[in-house]
Amino acid sequence: MTKKAPQIIIIGAGLTGLAFAYRCRKPYVILEKEKQPGGLCRSIYVNGFTFDHSGHFLHLHRPETQQLFAQLIPDLARVKRESWIFTHNTYIPYPFQAHLYGLPGKVKKECVEGFLERPAVPSVANPDFYRWSLGTFGKGITDHFMKPYNEKLWTVSSRSLATDWVAPFVPQPSREEVINSARSPKTGNFGYNVQFYYPKAGGSQVFVNAFADRTDNLKLSVSVEKVNYRNKYIETSAGEKIYYDRLVSTEPLPGLLDRMGSLPAGVAAARKKLNWN
Template sequence: MATLIASGERKHVVVLGAGPAGLTATYELLKHDVPVTVVEKDPLQVGGLARTVEHKGYRFDIGGHRFFSKNEEVEGLWTEILGDQMLTRGRLSRIYYRGRFFAYPIKAANALWNLGPVEAVRCLASYARARIQPVKNPRNLEEWVRNQFGWRLFSIFFKTYTEKVWGISTKELSADWAAQRIKSLDLWVVIRTALVPGRKSGRRGEIVTTLIDRFRYPRLGPGQMWERVAEISAAKGHPILLGRSVEKISHEDGAVTSVTTRTADGGAETHRGTHFISSIPMRELVAKLEPPAPERVRRAADSLSYRDFISIALMINRADVFPDNWIYIHDPGVRVGRIQNFKNWSPDMVPDQSKTCLGLEYFCFEGDGLWSMKDPDLIALATEELGRLGICSAAEIFEGVVVRQHKAYPVYDDSYQEHVAVVRDYFATALPNMHLAGRNGMHKYNNQDHSMMTALLVARNIADGSPLDPWKVNADAVYHEDIRVGERDGTGRLVPERVSAS
C-alpha cells in the first residue's frame, strides 16, 4: 500500500458535500489549521438537506429542522457558530384527521372529545376487543398497534401517516419498529399523562422522546447555520466551491489521490489531497471510483436505496393560518403528509408579518407519479388539498414554489446493513484515506447532530490521529465504545422495516 502522505507533505483535505457533515468537518479541520477544499454540487447554496431555500424573501426548510441534541458538544457548537441568532421555540404540532385537530403527542381526553361520542365509544369498544382478543405473536405493524390501541385508533392515528411516509402498507411493515418506538406510549400511559398535568415520563421514568416540547432554531432557518460556517471558511481562505458535482474519484496503490468535479458549463477540475471526507451518498461514491471498485462492493452500493421528497411552499395572504409549527396530515383523502408553518418556527422566515408561508410535504420515490408531475400541477395539487382540508382557499394563495429533494431518506430494508458493511470495510481496508461521514455518507437515517458528530470524529482522526470510530456514534449522537459495528448496531434511528419472509 502507498504511503498516504509523502514525508514532509502537508495535509490537505478534500471534503465532498457541503451539508452539516461536510461543513462541520471543515470547521473542525480549520480549527486545527488543516487546509481544506470543499466541493458541493448545489450551484447556489450550502446546507444540503438542512439548507434554507429563499423565494422572494420567504424562507423555508426542506422539512422543518428542529435543533435538539442529547450531545452537549453539538449543542455547544450550534451556540458557538450562531450565538444569539439561535432562538428557543415552543413546539406545537397536531394531527389533522377528517376535519379535526388532535393533540400530538396524543392525549386521551382530547382524542376522545374530538372523535365525538359515537366514534369515541366505537374506539373504546375496539380497544377492549383488542385487549380481550389480541393477535397472538403480532408480526406486522398493523397487528402490533391494533393490540395496543384497538383497530379504530390504529387506523386513525397510525395507518395513513405511516403509509404516506414509507410508501408501504402497514401490513407489510415489521412490528419491531412499533414495539421499540411506541412502547412508552401505550394507552394507559397516554391516559395517565392526560390526567396528571405536567407529567411527561413514560415507564421506568424515561423521558418519552416524542413529548419534547422545546427546541432551538436559527432565526433565519437551518441554512443560516451552514451559511455562517461557509463564511467562516471563506474568511480563512477556503471558500466553498459551489456548483461542483463529483464525477470521478481517482485512486492508486491503496490511496485516493484526487477528485474530479464538473460544473454546469461542462468544465472539469481536479482537486488533489492527502485525505478525503465523503458526505455524498454511498451509492454515488462507489460508482465514481476510478479504477472501479471490486464487483461485490459495487453490487452492495447499488443495492442501497432512498426515499425522495417534495416540498411545496405556498405563500398566503393572511397573517394567522394555524398556530402549529407543523401539522401531521393523517387524513386519507389527501396525499400531503405534513404541513409546516415556517413563520411559527421563526417570525423572520417571512418578509411581511401580514402573510404566511406553508410548506406542504409529499413523500415519494424519484420517477413516480408525484415526482414526475410538472411544477404548476404540483402547486395546483397543494392548493387544492389546502382548500379540501379547510386550511385556506385558493384565492388567498398568491405564490408557490416546488423543491424536489433526491435521497431525503436512506432506506433501511432487510439487507441494507450487510451492504453498508461491505462498503465501509472496503474503504477502511482498501482506501483508508477516504473517510465516510454524515447521513447518506454512512447511510444512516439520523438527524443533524449525528451527522455532525461523525464528521467531528473523522476530522479529528485526520488532524491529530484521534482513534475514535465514527461508526460508534449512536442515533442520539453519543459515542458508544461497546457498539459492535456491522451488527444490528443501534447507531441508526429505528424505522419500520418490511416483515421478513420467515
C-alpha cells in the first residue's frame, strides 16, 4: 500500500519524537516499533508496582521547560535526592569521591593516597574515561569505584569510553572536599541532581503520556524497516510504503544508516566508526 500523506514522518515515539510532534504544526505521523510509547523512558506496571526502565528524573533547569511541565503534569513532586552506594559491604552516600569516611581503612587509604599522587589528566581533547579518572581522582577511587561503576553503567571498557559528557554528570569535589571526606562523615550537595521532579504516581511513563496523549497520529507496533532517502519514502513492518517531505529520525544513528541502503562513501566510512549500546 502506498501513501502520499502525511508530510512529516517521525521515527520513534520516545520523548524526542513525541516532543517534536507536540510542537509540530504540519501533518505528521509517528511510527513506533514497540507497543508502548516512551523508548528509554517507559515504565512497566506489575501487580500494582511501577518499574521504570531506568531511573528518570526531570531537572528542568530552564524556565520554559519548568512552565511546560507545570502545565502538562500538575502534580509533579519535587524530590530531594537520597542515593547511597553499596560497596565493600557497606553503604556510603553518593558521590563516592566525596564520601570516603565510611569505607574500610585500607580502601580509604588507597583512595586518599591515590588522589594525592594522581598523575595529570592527559592533555588531549576527550581522553578515555580510565585515564581521565586516574588524573582526576587517582588510582584508588578509580579502581574501587569509577571504573567498575561506569563499566557496569555504560557496558563498555572505561578505556574506550569518551569523556566529553563528564563535566555536568560526574561531580568533581575540590582537593579539600575529597580529603576532608575521609576524616568526617559530613556530607554536602554534590552534582546536578540534588533536587529533581518526579511524578507522584505512575513513574516516568507519566512524562511520556503527557506528550503522547496530546499527539493525534501515533502508530504503535509499526517499525520503519527501510528508508529510501533518494525517493523520499519509507517501508514499514506493516507492508506500507509512505512518502515524506521531511523525515525526523529519533532512532540510534547506526540503525537509521543501516536501513538507508547504499550510502555515499564518506558516510559509509563514518558509519563504521559509530558505536551504540
